[in-house]
Amino acid sequence: MTDARFPERYLSDRRVLRLEPDVFRGWVLATAWSVSNRTDGIVLDDDLPLLPFMPENGPMTLVERGLWSQTEKGWRIEDFEQTQTSKHDLEVLDNMRRAQRQKKARQRATKSSGPSFSDVPGDSTGGPYPGTSRGRVPEDKTGQERTGRDEGKWFDEETGEITDPAPSVQASWGARSCAVCGAEIPGYSPVPWCANQDDEHNRYRTAAA
Known part of the structure; x- marks a missing residue:
């Protein structure tokens, strides 16, 4: 599971506090969407319809407030690198979890293939x-x-x-x-x-x- 973060400093950030409620909601959900899809804060023009509750004037308003910036193919969420987990770091975590699962699977297989013991007369492994x-x-x-x-x-x-x-x-x-x-x-x-x-x-x- 991947979670987006809302830094405490946003509670006193004028750029955030001055957002209209619908734009604020669209901005928060767009950040969570980018983390989930591992786009590293990049939102393409074709992605705008996929963002939940993003109002039509949301992108330009966020650019005006300094929370987004416009690119050649879409938009970039400012402060993303400082506040969210990058695609590279998420892939590193995935590899570590996969290695741990494989290690535990090998340990379980080793234990299950060990010697067994029985109390039935004539069936003693010793x-x-x-x-x-x-x-x-x-x-x-x-x-x-x-x-x-x-x-x-x-x-x-x-x-x-x-x-x-x-x-x-x-x-x-x-x-x-x-x-x-x-x-x-x-x-x-x-x-x-x-x-x-x-x-x-x-x-x-x-x-x-």
Whole structure:
């Protein structure tokens, strides 16, 4: 927004105080019009019909009072450079505001692209591997702790019998636990057991084959 100014000294300026009310109103509005259109106080002959409330005798009266001067193509508002903001200064202010808007837009974009955090188990960005959370066994995407093998579910300790089919191999980026003894095995292993060759491991391999 661009505002025209009415200096305090005009309140005691004889040139202004002696203006007829309609000419005074036309002069004030013509000054505001020039600031808004950035003409630096220049009013062309073709612009006169565009000036709000400018009486027909207004331009010549303003010239007689020393508030306007006549040019080859129109009129010039006297004291404009001393009392109003020039076109050049307004363009400088526009560029500064544009630079500030662009700077703030870049700052907002940088903040919005930063890391996000979640409290959902297994969705922590601070976990050692994708799909894991702090304080849990890798590959435990449900947030429940694992003990390696659940004998009560699919392995009978007394008979050595496999009571349930072997669980399917889950894809994981990091280390996993052996389905028999709970030892750590590489995440890229195609089978869910370690390389131990004891009876329990061999029975599990035979059942899963």
